[in-house]
Structures are given as C-alpha cells and as structure tokens.
Amino acid sequence: MAGNSFGEAFRITTFGESHGGSVGVIIDGCPPGLELSEKDIQPDLDRRRPGQSSITTPRKETDTISIHSGVFEGLTTGTPIMLMARNSDMRSEDYHHLLGVLRPSHADHTYQEKYGIRDWRGSGRASARETLARVAAGAIARKYLKEHFGIETLAYVEQTGGIRAEIDRDSVTAEQVEANIIRCPDQQVAQKMIALVEEVRDQGDSIGGVVCGLVRGAPAGLGEPVFDKLHADLAKAMVSINAVKGFEIGSGFAGVEKRGSEHNDPYYIDEKSQIRTKTNHAGGITGGISTGELIYFRVAFKPVSTIRHEQDTVTMEKKAVRLSAAGRHDPCVVPRAVPIVEAMAALVIMDHVMRHRAQNGAQG
Secondary structure, three states: OOOOEEOOOOEEEEEEOOOOOEEEEEEEOOOOOOEOOHHHHHHHHHHHOOOOOOOOOOOOOOOOEEEEEOEEOOEEOOOOEEEEEEOOOOOHHHHHHHOOEEOOOOOHHHHHHHHOOOOOOOOHHHOHHHHHHHHHHHHHHHHHHHHHHOOEEEEEEEEEOOEEOOOOOOOOOHHHHOOOOOOOOOHHHHHHHHHHHHHHHHOOOOOOEEEEEEEEOOOOOOOOOOOOOHHHHHHHHHHOOOOEEEEEEOOHHHHHHOOHHHHOOOEEEOOOOOEEEOOOOOOOEEOOEEOOOOEEEEEEEOOOOOOOOOEEEEEOOOOEEEEOOOOOOOOOOHHHHHHHHHHHHHHHHHHHHHHHHHHHHHHO
C-alpha cells in the first residue's frame, strides 16, 4: 500500500532518504546462478551519481554500493538481494531556512498534506537520490537480460530546452552517448545543449529536456493484457521518476497528425522467415505486447524546481513570503536521468520476461 515497491515476478522495494544514513533496495525474484558482484553494479551508479561534471549538482557522493544478501560465492542464490549505499556528503544546514516554508513545485505541501510530517532535508523520499536504488537494481536486470536473452536497454538525451537532436535510433551506441557530459550522441548538438545548460546555471535558473529510451533485442510476446500492457508498465516506470511530466511511445503525440493508411505498420516475412513490420510507428509494442521490433519511447523532464530566483510562496503558518532557494541542485536533470531511464526500462522488461516464461514454460 505504501508505494515503495515495483514489479511482480521481478520485484524491487527501495528505501532511504536524501539526507538519511543510506539509500538502498531489496530485489526479490532474481533467478539463481547469475554471477554478480559490486563491480557489475557500480559503473551504472557512477553514471548517475552527483558531482560528475560541471553541469550537475556539486554534491559529492561516491555512491559506493555493497551487497548484503542474496549472493554466495559470487552467484545469486534466488533469495532476496539487498543493496545499499551510504550517504556521506549531507549538508542539512543548507535547508534550515526552509523548515517552515513550502517550496514552489516541490513535494513539501503534498507530503505534508498526506503524512502530516515531512523530511525538509533535501526532500527526503521525494528526492531524486532515491533513484540510486533503482539504478542499482536495474544494473542486475540489465546484466541478466544481456547475458541470457541478448536484450539491451539504452537511453540518451534527445532534447534540452528547445535544442533537439535528430538521432538514428537503430545505430546509436553507448559510446556515442557517453562521449560528452550531456549524453547526447550527436556531438555537435551536444555542445549547444551544454552551452544552454551552463547559461541557465549561471543565471540561477533551470531547464528541462527529453530522454529517449530504447530496448533492443526484446522478443515478440512480452506483455500482459489488459492492465499490464508492456507500454503501460513502461509508462508507469518512467512517470514514477522524479521530474517526469510526459511519456510517449512510438509515434506518440505526433501520430495524431497521420491517417491510418500512413500510420499502420505493414507486415512482411524477412530472410529468416520471421514476421516483421516495414515501419515501426507502434514503437515495438502492439496491443500491449512486444512485436520483436525495436522498442522506443520518449520521456519529458521538467526544469528542476530549486532555483535561485525569488518566488512567491507561503509558510506552514500560511503567511506569504518570498523565497530564493539555496542548496546543491542540477540545473538540468537529463544527463543524470539517462541511466535511470535505462534502469527502469530493464526492470520492466526483466519483470515481463520472468512472467512470460512462468506462463509459457520452455517455449517462452
């Protein structure tokens, strides 16, 4: 009931706060026999961690992960896996002036209304620091999917503010994504994006963007009717990420401008006698079930709410005040959101792979 768990057959439960002692996750449903150590998880956390570049928050956290259960002699045992990373660079004093103030577009007011209490130190559970746990769990799902099924999840920054890159989804590589600090595979457009974020940062403001997510190698047949459609679970996974305000799969909202004769994906038989589609406006999912084509989707992130500009707000005593927020925050979240999107996509696909195999047996 508390909303801290995600998934069915491959299920995660996250815990911890931004300024608490640690952040972590319990993973239930990971099959036994997977070779696993901290070295398999840490690289993805290093891509998500704060302080990694000039356009991210200066908070310094190593995000060093440790495995506390579910692994014996280097192999998963099939029992729950507990992962945890200690917080070290908390500066709760940065938030003392916010103790009785509701920050615009933050979860302060809504958490207070729901629970009657809120953790004012860096937003508590509402902080994006919770996504560390998702990325750690997602690293395990990504490893299993890659090694056992050849399935890969990849994401990249497609748009920052009004600057958008035109990317060939079929050929983009992880190396291209990681070649610059904004994580846009178009290196020329990336420099324009970086300049925009630096300008916004120097002005004490923030900017949003769009991350494109890909799932390569997913077989046809993943997904559950009616409420657990594959794209419905992907949508829930992505919209559950902090600062996300929009999700679309395949042609998305642009599809409304097309006629059915343009938008339908005609079938054909390829050289391997496999059923394929000539186009992929559906984004690799039809009727809530994967088609075997590339799964692609877009995730819209709003501008970060914490800015240095003065804003109108109120106190807990309902008095009007002006607020200029302090603290260490990203001027744009999309570079660090890339590994989060990859992780959440992997968790969804892993869950549906496990459910598909349980229902369909060997032929699944």
